[in-house]
Amino acid sequence: MAQIRDVSKRAGVSPATVSRAFSDPGKLSKDTLQRVLKAAEELNYKPNSLAQVFRVKRTNSVLVLVPDVANVLFARIVSGIERIAVENNYYLLVSDTKDDPEIERAGLEMVETHRADGVIQLGERRLTDLAPDLEAGRIPFVQAVETVHPMHYPTVQINNFSAAEAMATYLLALGHRKIGVLAGLKDRHVTAERLRGFRSALKSFDVPFNEGLVEYGPYSMAGGAQSALRLLSRNRDLTALFTMSDEIAIGAIRTAQDLGMSLPDDLSVTGFDNIDFGKYCTPPLTTVMQPAERIGEVAMTLMSNLLRGEITGDAQQTLSTELVIRSSARRLT
Amino acid sequence: MAQIRDVSKRAGVSPATVSRAFSDPGKLSKDTLQRVLKAAEELNYKPNSLAQVFRVKRTNSVLVLVPDVANVLFARIVSGIERIAVENNYYLLVSDTKDDPEIERAGLEMVETHRADGVIQLGERRLTDLAPDLEAGRIPFVQAVETVHPMHYPTVQINNFSAAEAMATYLLALGHRKIGVLAGLKDRHVTAERLRGFRSALKSFDVPFNEGLVEYGPYSMAGGAQSALRLLSRNRDLTALFTMSDEIAIGAIRTAQDLGMSLPDDLSVTGFDNIDFGKYCTPPLTTVMQPAERIGEVAMTLMSNLLRGEITGDAQQTLSTELVIRSSARRLT
DNA sequence: TATTCCAATACAAACGGTTTCATTGCAAGC
């Protein structure tokens, strides 16, 4: 592979000039610029990115910590991150953390060893929990989707409380009073927030909250199916299920139908996230739209600004959600 | 950040010794090794990975070219790649190519500029089409899922022909004779192969093939829904739909139900891939299992071997598929 | 005891760019 010296020789200039031809062409005379570019072209010269990066001390790549890369919601967020990353000339390193603190910590280390310029965390763990001795700010860090407040670094999230409240309100307005909750993992902040929103809506309608009607479980279809089975076999008189993710909802729908129920007549079910599949479900899922791609885009934009030193460190962004009404929930007759 | 010189000074040795303390501890005396390690620990020394990588000329990262990162099937494959990558100490760079040759070419360039050691292509384009002037072998390259034979580099795939043939045979054995085909993109090799398998099955059953019953479209739910609409409105007497992906099938099911059909009584539908959602669909999807994670694992294993120089260059791996019978297709009565 | 050998370590040269600082030459100003 040709290197800078080869090009400089062929063009009859110094390596410095060749370097400048690419990084700051304006500095060169029209004539030499031409010569250098021609020589580079002829030799098919491509700067050794490693040498550049080593010298300049910026890798132009950011690491994304994803709890589960195969999860549709995360995949869409990553897709959004990607779009902005290429727009700003960043490479994307992706690590599937499986929600393991050890792997997340290793990710942070990648910026200490200069493999990445910054890290975007899609999981819920806080930076300070990962590296307690590390004052925030040392590592360019932004957290998206699953955030916990207050933070000392930029975050992007939705308002889980009010989104859940809105959905629960919708269900209540439809006349439902015996509503089961298919919650996510119990230790998750998002779970707590969404439950809080649910309870707040109940309160507005003067409906007492019954802890016995909430079932916790993983944010997955299998989890939803199981939770639904437990909940429905205990409580035959439920008229609606408020779930904390579309996957949970889809699992629950399967279970309900296997139990011989006809949806949405016998049971209303709502989701959360608005993944594509919800639209094609039977019955099509009523859910709350979480702007996944947008979350990714904003996260990467924040990271980009952070790396350019254009933001101070704690820019919190809350994106708006929307109820998407389809037919998995209907008025109680 | 402490660097090697700091550690060497504190330990009273040369930088070379510190370097060897990590890379080849056996070469050092018990005593100095201890001292060095202690000094490194005290200074919280982390080798500058950039400098290492620059010197050693291997980045220990591989680039994955994904046509669409938000697609569940690809996401699962990436997940498999990831697992083997971390096992072998590789980092993963991910690029969403949107099936754009320009982006794919840029990916290949990343190994020429030493950003990545090799590239795994999940899309269908051949290396030689991307860089015609580049003899195969110059760039460590493996292609997975969507492969075209014959190749001069390692590939991982399933036998699309026989998988499709098996599924079509199943449908025929169920008594179906008027079978519509919801195919994928027309220019794709996988599409052609699966169609070939379908036709082969028809032939075995002495059923004439009718080109008018195949509808091409994107490998997506929206695509499936549209294709199904076109096909079903033209042909009201179809008893089954052979589709080329689960997403297409799910879209088709939605359409069929919207058209007032009851599935699987009025119409049998089969998928392809076995994504998780198929299991939770209504009706649960009969499909052919494509071992996505495994494909990713094998692809990364091949890449790993390739980079170690342990394989010659054209190791073709064909993974086996399996019919998974659920209830979206039933015997014709 | 002198020689040889080997293990342990140090020295210094890479690796391939970028960037600072110095130099050159020419145009403008006096």
Next chain:
DNA sequence: GCTTGCAATGAAACCGTTTGTATTGGAATA
């Protein structure tokens, strides 16, 4: 005509490791 200033370019240092080669000292051998 001489000085000044600026644009264009070159020389060389530098980035932080790794690694080939040289050196050292002590143990083993003769």
